[in-house]
Amino acid sequence: MSFALPIFRSTQGPKEPAVEQTSPRSVRISVTDRCDMACVYCRPSMTDGYVPAEDRLDVDAWERLVRALVAQGVRRVRITGGEPLLFRGVVDVVRRIRAIGVEDLALTTNASRLAALAAPLREAGLARINVSLDSLDPARFAEITRGGSLERVLEGVEAARAAGFDEIKINTVVLRGRNDDEIEAITRWAWDRGIVPRFIEVMGVGEGAKLYQSHVVGYREMRALVAHLCADEDAEVERDRGPAKYVRSRDGKHRVGFITGTTDTFCEGCDRLRASSTGVLRACLSKNDGVDVSDAARSGDESSITRGLADAWAMKPDGSWKGCTEATAKAVNMRATGG
Secondary structure, X not given: OOOOOOOEEEOOXXXXXXXXXXXXXXXXXXXOOOOOOXXXXXXXXXXXXXXXXXXXXXXXXXXXXXXXXXXXXXXXXEXXXXXXXXXXXXXXXXXXXXXXXXXXXXXXXXXXXXXXXXXXXXXXXXXXXXXXXXXXXXXXXXXXXXXXXXXXXXXXXXXXXXHOOOEXXXXXXXXXXXXXXXXXXXXHHHHHOOOEEEEEXXXXXXXXXXXXXXXXXXXXXXXXXXXXHEOOOOEEEOOOOOOOEEEEEOOOOOEEEEEOOOOOOOOOOOOEEEEOOOOEEEOOOOOOOOEEOHHHHHHOOHHHHHHHHHHHHOOOOOOOOOHHHOHHHHHOOHHHHOO
């Protein structure tokens, strides 16, 4: 089969004229800015001098904040960090958000503590889980994460499979010369386990700004490396599931995803809001602009949260914005903002 770059296509059918998104439908809540890894594209080192915030929201405040956001139209919630499983109340947060009622409840983790928490998270109502996995080689994994244990992560993945989540995805940030030769191996490994692999272009956010120009592997190249495994079809975006584009395997039983934050930014139509661990609402990953609603979340002042949401959403860049390639992205701390 000759390989030509397919067009990205949405599963929502023919593209309609852009409609202004007047409020977020998706929120990523960073329940902690602590992390037990120091991935090379996120932190400069394990001892980088960053002091974790002392005024992080507690479980009650997260429940009040999410309840107010859902009242304003948020339908999808993803729990992130730092590393969210370091937050002692993470299972309780899942349980309370599920009780509020959202269309989709997911969590992203490095899986270092997932072996013990997969079953409790599933029982609490977590539907989907994404695991960061940048290599299947133990030494290389430890190098990229600066000390992470591949064995512990794989134990966490197996625990997640046993827990019966609706969907498990693997997120791999591809770095030229570091792990780009593993794209096929990771794809096959994931498919053998009923997992959806996703390959992410390194982005110029924070520490990634030092890497992306020399280490980025673009969509064209990544897809070419698995072309012989995939159907010859256009990549498609899942409805209401973020910017990743997916291609099916040749037999139609599996999918592989690509996230193109550098070569093909996806700002137009973005419906995503971020809430930092300290209660700051941010409408864009590549800017530090935000509105602090922590006091309102702690007190349960829903009207103040609503005003804060409107003010934060007004900071959303328009469709001409180029996301993580903008100069402002360099000053963003991914650990503090939430990935």
